[in-house]
Amino acid sequence: MFRKILVAIIFLSYLVMPIAVMAEEAQAPAGQPAAAAAPAPAAAPAPPPKIDSGDTAWVLTSTALVLLMTAPGLALFYGGMVRKKNVLGTIMQSFIILCVISVQWVLWGYSLAFGPDKGGIIGGLEWLGLNGVGLDPNPDYAATIPHQVFMAFQMMFAVITPALITGAFAERMKFSTFLVFTVLWATFVYDPIAHWVWGLSGGKGWLNNLGALDFAGGTVVHISSGVSALAAAIVLGRRKGYMTDIMAPHNLPMTVLGAALLWFGWFGFNAGSALTAGALATSAFVVTNTATAAAALAWMFAEWIQRGKPTVLGAASGAVAGLVAITPASGFVGPMASIVIGVGAGVICYMAASLLKPLLGYDDSLDAFGVHGIGGTWGAIATGLFATTAINPAGANGLFFGNPGQVGKQFIAVLASWVWAFVITFILLKVLDWTMGLRVSQDEEVEGLDLTQHGESGYSS
Amino acid sequence: MFRKILVAIIFLSYLVMPIAVMAEEAQAPAGQPAAAAAPAPAAAPAPPPKIDSGDTAWVLTSTALVLLMTAPGLALFYGGMVRKKNVLGTIMQSFIILCVISVQWVLWGYSLAFGPDKGGIIGGLEWLGLNGVGLDPNPDYAATIPHQVFMAFQMMFAVITPALITGAFAERMKFSTFLVFTVLWATFVYDPIAHWVWGLSGGKGWLNNLGALDFAGGTVVHISSGVSALAAAIVLGRRKGYMTDIMAPHNLPMTVLGAALLWFGWFGFNAGSALTAGALATSAFVVTNTATAAAALAWMFAEWIQRGKPTVLGAASGAVAGLVAITPASGFVGPMASIVIGVGAGVICYMAASLLKPLLGYDDSLDAFGVHGIGGTWGAIATGLFATTAINPAGANGLFFGNPGQVGKQFIAVLASWVWAFVITFILLKVLDWTMGLRVSQDEEVEGLDLTQHGESGYSS
Amino acid sequence: MFRKILVAIIFLSYLVMPIAVMAEEAQAPAGQPAAAAAPAPAAAPAPPPKIDSGDTAWVLTSTALVLLMTAPGLALFYGGMVRKKNVLGTIMQSFIILCVISVQWVLWGYSLAFGPDKGGIIGGLEWLGLNGVGLDPNPDYAATIPHQVFMAFQMMFAVITPALITGAFAERMKFSTFLVFTVLWATFVYDPIAHWVWGLSGGKGWLNNLGALDFAGGTVVHISSGVSALAAAIVLGRRKGYMTDIMAPHNLPMTVLGAALLWFGWFGFNAGSALTAGALATSAFVVTNTATAAAALAWMFAEWIQRGKPTVLGAASGAVAGLVAITPASGFVGPMASIVIGVGAGVICYMAASLLKPLLGYDDSLDAFGVHGIGGTWGAIATGLFATTAINPAGANGLFFGNPGQVGKQFIAVLASWVWAFVITFILLKVLDWTMGLRVSQDEEVEGLDLTQHGESGYSS
Amino acid sequence: MKKIEAIIKPFKLDEVKKALNDIHIEGMTVTEVKGFGRQKGHTELYRGAEYAVDFLPKIKIEVVTTEETAAKVVDAIQNTAKTGKIGDGKIFVSAIEETVRIRTGERGKEAL
Amino acid sequence: MKKIEAIIKPFKLDEVKKALNDIHIEGMTVTEVKGFGRQKGHTELYRGAEYAVDFLPKIKIEVVTTEETAAKVVDAIQNTAKTGKIGDGKIFVSAIEETVRIRTGERGKEAL
Amino acid sequence: MKKIEAIIKPFKLDEVKKALNDIHIEGMTVTEVKGFGRQKGHTELYRGAEYAVDFLPKIKIEVVTTEETAAKVVDAIQNTAKTGKIGDGKIFVSAIEETVRIRTGERGKEAL
Numbered sequence A, B, C: 001m002f003r004k005i006l007v008a009i010i011f012l013s014y015l016v017m018p019i020a021v022m023a024e025e026a027q028a029p030a031g032q033p034a035a036a037a038a039p040a041p042a043a044a045p046a047p048p049p050k051i052d053s054g055d056t057a058w059v060l061t062s063t064a065l066v067l068l069m070t071a072p073g074l075a076l077f078y079g080g081m082v083r084k085k086n087v088l089g090t091i092m093q094s095f096i097i098l099c100v101i102s103v104q105w106v107l108w109g110y111s112l113a114f115g116p117d118k119g120g121i122i123g124g125l126e127w128l129g130l131n132g133v134g135l136d137p138n139p140d141y142a143a144t145i146p147h148q149v150f151m152a153f154q155m156m157f158a159v160i161t162p163a164l165i166t167g168a169f170a171e172r173m174k175f176s177t178f179l180v181f182t183v184l185w186a187t188f189v190y191d192p193i194a195h196w197v198w199g200l201s202g203g204k205g206w207l208n209n210l211g212a213l214d215f216a217g218g219t220v221v222h223i224s225s226g227v228s229a230l231a232a233a234i235v236l237g238r239r240k241g242y243m244t245d246i247m248a249p250h251n252l253p254m255t256v257l258g259a260a261l262l263w264f265g266w267f268g269f270n271a272g273s274a275l276t277a278g279a280l281a282t283s284a285f286v287v288t289n290t291a292t293a294a295a296a297l298a299w300m301f302a303e304w305i306q307r308g309k310p311t312v313l314g315a316a317s318g319a320v321a322g323l324v325a326i327t328p329a330s331g332f333v334g335p336m337a338s339i340v341i342g343v344g345a346g347v348i349c350y351m352a353a354s355l356l357k358p359l360l361g362y363d364d365s366l367d368a369f370g371v372h373g374i375g376g377t378w379g380a381i382a383t384g385l386f387a388t389t390a391i392n393p394a395g396a397n398g399l400f401f402g403n404p405g406q407v408g409k410q411f412i413a414v415l416a417s418w419v420w421a422f423v424i425t426f427i428l429l430k431v432l433d434w435t436m437g438l439r440v441s442q443d444e445e446v447e448g449l450d451l452t453q454h455g456e457s458g459y460s461s
Numbered sequence D, E, F: 001m002k003k004i005e006a007i008i009k010p011f012k013l014d015e016v017k018k019a020l021n022d023i024h025i026e027g028m029t030v031t032e033v034k035g036f037g038r039q040k041g042h043t044e045l046y047r048g049a050e051y052a053v054d055f056l057p058k059i060k061i062e063v064v065t066t067e068e069t070a071a072k073v074v075d076a077i078q079n080t081a082k083t084g085k086i087g088d089g090k091i092f093v094s095a096i097e098e099t100v101r102i103r104t105g106e107r108g109k110e111a112l
C-alpha cells in the first residue's frame, strides 16, 4: 500500500512541477541584483543593500560545511556506533534526511520558519516554493549576502536537527515510518521553534522578542532534537537485548572520523552564523574550537577517573558535547568562558550518558538526548551566565556580567523548547505507531535493518 | 621494458626541469600585480583588472573542494563498490589521475584547452608550462581573480573527468596501460572538448560560439567521460564472472562517504563556476543542492516501487545522478526547475543502470556511462528547456521560456561531444590493446588488482 | 596515582577558571572593532587597520582546513598504517593532541610563540590566556584580519606538529606519558622554534632576523617534528617483532583517505599562510598542488623501478612528502620549480623510508622522520635554491636566481631546528622514561594499545 | 573423548555458552561460519543486480569432552539453541583420540 | 555417518555447491580458512618492507552425510573443484558418531 | 591417517609453522577462531556500558598426516606454541579415514 501511495504522490508532484517552474521564473530575482537595481531613483531613502563578496564566500563555504556535518559527518559518527548489521540503516537515516528536508525546506519549510511573521508564532505561507526569496539581500536577516544564501545556510540547520534524533531510535525503526515522521517533525516541531527564536521578517518570533539569546541554535537545534530524542526513546522502547547483549560499536574509527568532520563542519555552523566574515565570525570560531577541545578532555578525564580508562569514544563524544554546548553561546562569550562551558559540557554529558541513562533505563541508543538535550540545555543556560556585550554589542550581558535577568530569559526559552518538542514528538510518534507502526518486527531487528529495510549488506568480500 | 622506459623518461625530464624553472621565472608574474601595475600610464584606456579578495577566497575554496571530489570523494565512491580484492586498484586510479593530470595540465593541458584559440578547435601552445599564465586576472576568463586560480580551478575539472571513466573498466584494467591511456585521453579528448565549450582567449571555441550553454561542465565533463566509459566498457569486455558471480559492493559505507564528499565538493564545482562570490554563485549553489536531493529521492522511490526496497546505494547513486544533471544548468535555472531536473535524473539514470545495462549486456561496472553519460545528456538537454535569463542575463532562455532554438544548440553540443568522445576513446583503447594490452590476465583478475598490480592488500589484521 | 593527580588538576583549574573569565572579559576586544574605533581622534597618524571580509573568509576557511589535516586527516593516514589492534590508539593520539594543544595554545602557547619578543628567543607572557589578543587586526602579523583569526590559524599549526611525531612511536607508547610529553614538547620545542622563525611582535625572532625563508613551516613544523620523531624512535626502541613479524598496514583505504584529506587541508596550510586571498595565496596554492602531484608520481615510479610494483601506499606517501617539501617554499617559487622540488621530495623520501631506515635499523614506525624530517630539510634547502622575488617581493632570491647566500641562511635555520628539536626531545623523553615510563609492557604491546590503553576495540560485529 | 561440534544461530551463542558453563564445561572454541541448508537465504539488490545469498551466518561451537559428559553437552546445546524455526542447526559428535594441553603437556582427560 | 571436509579455492565454492545440490545434499557448512601447502604465496611491499605471505585464502566445506552417499560427495567435490593447478586443495573423510537436528531433536540420518 | 587440530595463541603461528616445516610437514590449514577457557578475557567500555568479552582470539591449525608422523607433529606444536601462561591452548588428535588430493585425484598418503 505504501508503495502505491508513493507512486501516486510522485507522479502527481511531477505533473505539478513544470507549472511551478514557470510561475516561479516569471518573478525570478535578477541575476546581478545590485547592478540591476542601480538605476533606481537616486533619491531612494535607503540604498539597495550591496552584496559583499567576502561575506558571501564565507556563508557559502559555511553552508557547505554544515551540509558536511549531516552527511557524511553525523552519518558516520552514528554509523560507527551501531552493530554491523545496522550500519547502512543508520547512515541512510542521516543521508535521506538531507534529501527530504532539502526539498521540504524549499517547498514550505523556509516559509514557515522565516517567512513573514504571524503573531510571533509561525511564518506565513508567502514564501512557499521560495516565492520571493531571491538573490538580493534581505536585510531583516543578512544585509550583505543574497537572501538565498541565508535560506540555504538555514536549510542545513533544518537538515541536521532531525538527523540528530535518529541516534535515539537507532537499530529498530521502520524506514517508511521514519520518512513520514521526518517530514512531520520538521514541519510541526522544527519550523515553529526556529521561527520563535530567529524569525525576523515583519515581526519577531516570540522568544526572540523576549530577548533570549541563541547564537547558532542551542534551543532550535539541540534542545529540540535532544528532547525529541528522549520522547522517541520512550515511545519506541528498548532494543531487543539492551543491557544483556553486547552492543559494542562496530567501527570506532568511523565514529571518530564522523566526530572530526562534525568539528570541522561546526565552524560553518557557529562562525557562519555571524553571516559576515569579520570579528564576530572570528570570535565564534575561536570559542567553538576552545570549548570543543576542553569538553573532549573533560569527558576523557571524567571517564578516566571514574572508570579507569581514557576512551576514544569518550573523547569523541566529549568533543561533540562541547560543540553542542558552545553553540548558543558562540557569538556572545570569550575564550576563557568557552573553556568553562566546554569542561561543563564534557562532564555533564558524560554523566548523562553513562550514569543517568542506565539509572532511568530508557534506551537512547546513541545518546542523542544525553548529548544534545542535556548539552544543549547546559549551553543555553551558560549563555545566560557568560554572555557579554564586549564580544557582541548586539547581544546582552549574562549573570556574570551584571545581568541576572538574562538567565531567566534563557530558562524560558529552554522550557518552551523542551515542552513543545517533547509533547509534539510524543503525539506524532504515538499516531504513527497506531497507523503505520514504528518498529520493525523482532525477527527483522535480529536480522538487522540493512537487510530487512534496504536489501543490502554494509560489508561483503 | 616498461620499467626501463620509465627510468629514461624520468631522468630526462628531471634534467630538463631546472632549465624550465629559470626560463619561467625570468618572465614570472608580479607577486602583487595590482600594486605593481599601478604606476602605469594614467591615461590607459582600461584600468588593470583588480583582484577581489572575496571572489578569490571563494574560487580558491572551490578549487580545493573540486580536488576533494576526485580524492577522496570519487576514489571512495568507486572503491566501496568493487570487491575487496580490487579496492586499492580502484582507489589508486582516481588518486593517481589527480597526480598525473595535475602535472599534464600545468605542462600542456591548460594551454591546449584554454590557450589562445586556433580556429575554435583547440588552444595554442603559447601557454605551455604556464608560460604567461600569471597572477594578474585574465579578464577573458575571470576579471576579479588571479589567472592562476582560474587555471587551478579548471585543473580540477580536467582531473575528475578521466577519473569518472574508471568506473567503466573497474576490476580488470592493467595499471601501466591505464596510466598511458589517461594522458592520451586528457590530451586528445578532454582538452579539445573543453576548448570548444569554454575557450575564450582570442576567439571562442566553436560550441561556445554556437551559443550552447554549459555552466559547469555537462558536456565537457560528464558526457565526455560517460560516453568514453561506454566505449571502454565495450572495448574491454565484461569482467570474468559478470552476471554469474556475486559482485556485491564490498563496503557501502565507504561508497556513501564518497557520495557525500562528492555532494559537498560539487558546491565548488557548480557554484565555483560563477568565478565570483555573489548572486550567481548563490543561485548555482541552491539549485545544485535541490536537484541532488530530488534525484536521490527519485532514484530511491523508483527502485522502491519497482523492486520493493529503498536501497542506500540507490539513494547515493541518485544523488550523484542529480549532481551530474544539474551541472550544465546550474547557472541558468531556478529552484523549482532544479527539482524537475533532479527527479528526471534520478529516474532516468536508475533505468539506465538497472534496466538498460542488463538489456544491452555491456559491463559498465560502476555505471559511469549510466550515470554520467545518460545523466549528463539529460542535464544538457534540460538546460535547453529550463534556462532563463532571469537567473543569468549572460545566459539564454530555454524552450519553456520562449526560446525553442536553445534545445537545438544543446543537442548539437551533446552530439558533438558524444561522437568525439566515443570515436577517439575507441581508437585510443584499440591501439593500446594492440600495443600494451588493456586487461590483466584471467588469473590476475581472479587474484585481484591489489595484489597483482600493486603488491598490496587493502585490509590486513 | 596518575588518576589522583588528574583529579586534583582538573578540579583546581575548574575553580580558577571563572575568575579568569571575568578578568578577561573586562578588557575584551570590541565586537565590531573597526566601527567602534572609528570615532577616535581624527588626527590619528595611522588609520586603524580595517578588516577585509575576503581575507578573513579565506583565513577562517584555511584554519578549518588545517584542523582537518590533524583530525581526521593525519589520524586516518597513520591509523590505516598500523595493525588492527592499535588503530584506536593511533587515531586517538592525533585526536587528543588537537584537544590538548587547542587549550595549551590559548592559555600560554600563543604567547610564548608570537607574544612580544624577548631577545629573539621567545615570546613574553603578556598574552597569556589570550590577554590582549582581540578581534582587531594586529598589523605585525596580518593587517586585514582579526588578530584572533591569526592566532587560531597558527593554533592549527601548533596542533599538527606534535601529531606528526606520533608516527615514530606508534604502537608502543603509554598513553599517559604521551599526554605529558605532548604538553612539554609543545612548550619547549615548538613554541620557541615558531618564535625564532615567525615571531614579529616588538622584535623579530632570530632566524627571521637572519633572513631565513620559511613560508608555511618547513623548519617550524616539519623539521622540528621529523627530527623529534627520530629522537623518539631511538629513545623508545623498536616494536616487538620489528623486522620479523608481518606488520602490514591494516587498512590502506583509510590511509589513502587520510592522505587525500591532508592534501585538501594543506591548501589551507600553505595558501592560507599568505593571510590574504589574492595573488600570493594563489601562487602558493598552485605550487602546492603541483609539487604534491609530482612527488607522488616520483615516489611511485622510484618504487616501481626499484622494486617492480607501483604501490598505492607509495603514491600516498609521496604526496605527503611533496606537501612537506613545498611547505617552506610555497610562497616563494613558481610552478616549474615546484615540480623539481616535488620530484626531489618523492625520490629522497622514498629512499629515506625504504633504504636508509632499514640500513640504520631504527624503528620510525610510520616514517615521521623519513617523510617530515628528510622532506622538510630538502624543502628548506630547496627554498634557498629556487626562491625568487618575482613571485614574492617580500621574500628573497635563491641560488638559481643569483643569491647563493640564501642557501647558507636556510642551512643555519635547518641546523638550528635540527639541533634544538633533537636535543630537547631526547632530554624530555629520557626524563619521562625515568619518571613515568615511556612504553607499554610487552604483554600490552602484544595485546594492542586499543584494549590496554583505552579499553576499546576498533572493530566489532 | 568426544568432540561435539554444533552449528547454531549466532544470537544463541551467549545462551549456549551459559548453559555449558552450568554443566561445568570450561573450554570451547568458536568459529564464524556460513551455513547452507533448508533455511532459505535472502536476496540483495545493487543497482538492479539481484544476488541470491543463500549462505547464512552461523556459529560453530566445538567442545571436546569426556564420553560421560558428551551426552549432557549435546542436550544442553540442543535445549538452549533451539528456537523451533528452520535453521536452528545441527550437532555432530565424533571421536577424539588424544588431547594435549600445550601449557603443561598434560594429556587425556586432564588436558581438558 | 561420515564427515567430508574439503579445502578448495574460494572461487570454486559456487560450482561445488551446485554439484552437491545436484546429488541432493541439502546442507553444508562453509568456513573461510587460510591454507599453506605446495602452492606458493605472494609478497607484499609496504614502504620497502617486504612481507612474504604464504598463507593463501581457501574455503573449507563441511558436509556430514550417510556412508552410502559419502563417496558420491567426494567425487562431486573432486570433479568440480579441480582446476588442475597446484593449490586445488584436499578432501578429508572422517567418522561421525551421532548427529542431532537442534530444531526437532531428531537423531541420526533423519537429522541430516 | 590422523588429523591434528591445535588451538594456539595467534602470535605463535609463525613459529609453529616453521617448526612444522622443519619436520617436513608441507601442508596445513589455519582458521581464525575465538576461544573460551581458563584464560580470562577483558572488559570493554563504551559510554558507560561495560561489556565482558570472554572469547579470546585464537588460531586453529589443522594438519592431516600419517600415523607415524602424528606424534612428531604434536610434539613440535606443543614445544613451540608453549609460553607457559594460561591460554596456550590444546591439541586434539582424531582419525581420518580417507584423503583425496583434488588436483590429481590421488588418495591416501600420496594425497598429503
Ligand SMILES: Nc1ncnc2c1ncn2[C@@H]1O[C@H](COP(=O)(O)OP(=O)(O)O)[C@@H](O)[C@H]1O
Pocket (backbone or CB within 6 Å): D007, D034, D035, D036, D037, D038, D039, D056, D058, D085, D086, D087, D088, D089, D090, E026, E027, E028, E029, E030, E062, E063, E064, E065, E101, E102, E103, E112
Ligand atoms: N549435512 C550437513 N552437513 C554440515 N552442515 C549442515 C548439514 N546440514 C545442515 N548443516 C548446517 O546446519 C545449518 C542449519 O540447517 P537447516 O537445514 O537450514 O535447518 P535445520 O537445522 O533446522 O534443519 C545449516 O545452515 C548448515 O550450516
Ligand SMILES: Nc1ncnc2c1ncn2[C@@H]1O[C@H](COP(=O)(O)OP(=O)(O)O)[C@@H](O)[C@H]1O
Pocket (backbone or CB within 6 Å): E007, E034, E035, E036, E037, E038, E039, E056, E058, E085, E086, E087, E088, E089, E090, F026, F027, F028, F029, F030, F062, F063, F064, F065, F101, F102, F103, F112
Ligand atoms: N596435510 C594437510 N593438512 C591440512 N590441510 C592441508 C594439508 N595439505 C594441504 N592442505 C590444504 O590444502 C591446500 C592446498 O594444498 P597445496 O599443497 O597447496 O596444493 P595441492 O592440493 O594441489 O597439492 C593448502 O592450502 C591447505 O589448506
Ligand SMILES: Nc1ncnc2c1ncn2[C@@H]1O[C@H](COP(=O)(O)OP(=O)(O)O)[C@@H](O)[C@H]1O
Pocket (backbone or CB within 6 Å): D026, D027, D028, D029, D030, D062, D063, D064, D065, D101, D102, D103, D112, F007, F034, F035, F036, F037, F038, F039, F056, F058, F085, F086, F087, F088, F089, F090
Ligand atoms: N574442552 C575444550 N574444547 C574445545 N576447545 C577448548 C577446550 N578447552 C579449551 N579449549 C580451547 O583452548 C583455549 C585455551 O584454553 P584455556 O583453558 O584458556 O587455557 P589452557 O589451554 O592454558 O588450559 C581456549 O581459548 C579454547 O579455544
